[in-house]
Amino acid sequence: MSKYEALTGDQAVATAMRQINPDVVAAYPITPQTETVEFFAEYVANGEVTTDFICVESEHSAMSACVGASAAGARVMTATSSQGLALMWEIVYIAASYRCPIVMSLVNRALSGPINIHCDHSDVMGARDSGWIILFSENNQEAYDNVIQAVRIAEHPDVLLPVMVCQDGFITSHSMERVEVYDDADVKAFVGIYRPERSLLDVDSPMTYGALHFYDYYYESKRQQAEAMEHARRVIPEVTEEFNRKFNRNYGLFEAYRLDDADVAVVVANSTAGTAKIVVDSLRAQGLKVGLLKPRVFRPFPAKELAEALRHLKAIAVMDRSIAFGYLNGAGPLFIELTAALALHGVHVPIADYVFGLGGRDIKPSEIESVYRDMLRVAETGRVERLVTPLSVRE
Amino acid sequence: MAKLKGWREIPIGGAIVEAGNAVEYKTGGWRAFRPVFGQAQCIHCFQCWLFCPDSSILVDAENEKMVGFDLEHCKGCGICASVCPVNAKVIRQAGEQLSRDDPRLCIRMIEEGKAK
Ligand code: SF4
Numbered sequence A: 001m002s003k004y005e006a007l008t009g010d011q012a013v014a015t016a017m018r019q020i021n022p023d024v025v026a027a028y029p030i031t032p033q034t035e036t037v038e039f040f041a042e043y044v045a046n047g048e049v050t051t052d053f054i055c056v057e058s059e060h061s062a063m064s065a066c067v068g069a070s071a072a073g074a075r076v077m078t079a080t081s082s083q084g085l086a087l088m089w090e091i092v093y094i095a096a097s098y099r100c101p102i103v104m105s106l107v108n109r110a111l112s113g114p115i116n117i118h119c120d121h122s123d124v125m126g127a128r129d130s131g132w133i134i135l136f137s138e139n140n141q142e143a144y145d146n147v148i149q150a151v152r153i154a155e156h157p158d159v160l161l162p163v164m165v166c167q168d169g170f171i172t173s174h175s176m177e178r179v180e181v182y183d184d185a186d187v188k189a190f191v192g193i194y195r196p197e198r199s200l201l202d203v204d205s206p207m208t209y210g211a212l213h214f215y216d217y218y219y220e221s222k223r224q225q226a227e228a229m230e231h232a233r234r235v236i237p238e239v240t241e242e243f244n245r246k247f248n249r250n251y252g253l254f255e256a257y258r259l260d261d262a263d264v265a266v267v268v269a270n271s272t273a274g275t276a277k278i279v280v281d282s283l284r285a286q287g288l289k290v291g292l293l294k295p296r297v298f299r300p301f302p303a304k305e306l307a308e309a310l311r312h313l314k315a316i317a318v319m320d321r322s323i324a325f326g327y328l329n330g331a332g333p334l335f336i337e338l339t340a341a342l343a344l345h346g347v348h349v350p351i352a353d354y355v356f357g358l359g360g361r362d363i364k365p366s367e368i369e370s371v372y373r374d375m376l377r378v379a380e381t382g383r384v385e386r387l388v389t390p391l392s393v394r395e
Numbered sequence B: 001m002a003k004l005k006g007w008r009e010i011p012i013g014g015a016i017v018e019a020g021n022a023v024e025y026k027t028g029g030w031r032a033f034r035p036v037f038g039q040a041q042c043i044h045c046f047q048c049w050l051f052c053p054d055s056s057i058l059v060d061a062e063n064e065k066m067v068g069f070d071l072e073h074c075k076g077c078g079i080c081a082s083v084c085p086v087n088a089k090v091i092r093q094a095g096e097q098l099s100r101d102d103p104r105l106c107i108r109m110i111e112e113g114k115a116k
């Protein structure tokens, strides 16, 4: 039997980790992920998990230990934020290229500088080409559910790629919400036992990880990695479908909220999607045909499916919580990728970008409403007046 | 050179899944210097065999003799010449063009192509 608990986002992730009971967790505490590591350390101390918990001296070491343990055949998890991910950098790429199915909870926080501890998506967006599968979570329940699914996605023999599960720092990581916690046995049955095909500890078939690949083999190795991402396009919906059935959920590649008959929509990830739903409901009550698309799977990027879901609209606003510096007037990465996806699939809907919430700046329903009102105007005129808008920045 | 494999044929993650296949990689081509063996001075202490990082010291195990180098794999690092007790003082003159049978030498390094 599942039960409802009041959990912070960090605690929800720690709970999933307790139920998964990974072989190895190597992590270093960093705000706002710290609670996850604290709670998990407690589970280790209380004997609630049998995990080897490695307290490392830095995130670089954390990811290095994760790669080593994963290569040795262990089921491995970690958690970090912002500067922690930045310090892991070189090993983040190596984890993906060695095809280590590590699961990481990434509690999104702005990258320095200026130094800041609050939410934005600059940390994950910097890692978007690192070869990790990336999932977004609107709330604590989704963070919990995504972590459980991530294990299965990562370890699928056709995938074998690491997965990052994102949630918004403080906004969900430190907010207590009602979370349906499934029965331990059900979670364990869902994730199953990890049986790696190869392991560094298998003395009967000795092997090497990390050998030099020159111009003669490097590209072939990368080609395989690209293929694994393509396999993930098939595997993620399979795992999600099984999860939905077993735990009575309704996840997809993204969530389409009141989108089918909408004229205009906002595309926004993580917690802000929750706020946007309230705005959608209130505008709908006024008879305005507005909807929302909330990306869940960001890597692999479901370009075709997104294009199809947005094709019927008259105006689209992307809301980005980070800047892709130097692309276009301070536009964000979600906008870049989505506009490319739409163009590629012949969707020519007027589109604009709103960059918001950097460094944890609050995003109010009234501001999201102003975005919808802009888009309703665009839908009428067919003309985007301002391609990129920095939302609520003081002049 | 062996035919290069396609991306579907190689182990995933850049792993090497057969043990001991380094022998297939002919590192001898990297060599800028070449060790030269002065058989007459050799005391067959096997220091060179012990220290060579590329397993390139050829030995006659039965008779417990050092017999030469596997130049297909020797990278010319000079470690053998450096650890050879007979050669200890000579290695400092590695830059000199000494003849192959200089009486002071057990092993010494000479420039590839300039060996006499
Ligand atoms: S030069 Fe280096 S690689 Fe060559 S035999 Fe001597 S120790 Fe081995």
Ligand code: SF4
Residues within 6 Å of the ligand: B041, B042, B043, B044, B045, B046, B047, B048, B049, B066, B080, B083, B084, B085, B086, B087, B106, B107
């Ligand atoms: S170290 Fe010198 S003396 Fe000893 S076996 Fe090798 S070549 Fe001979």
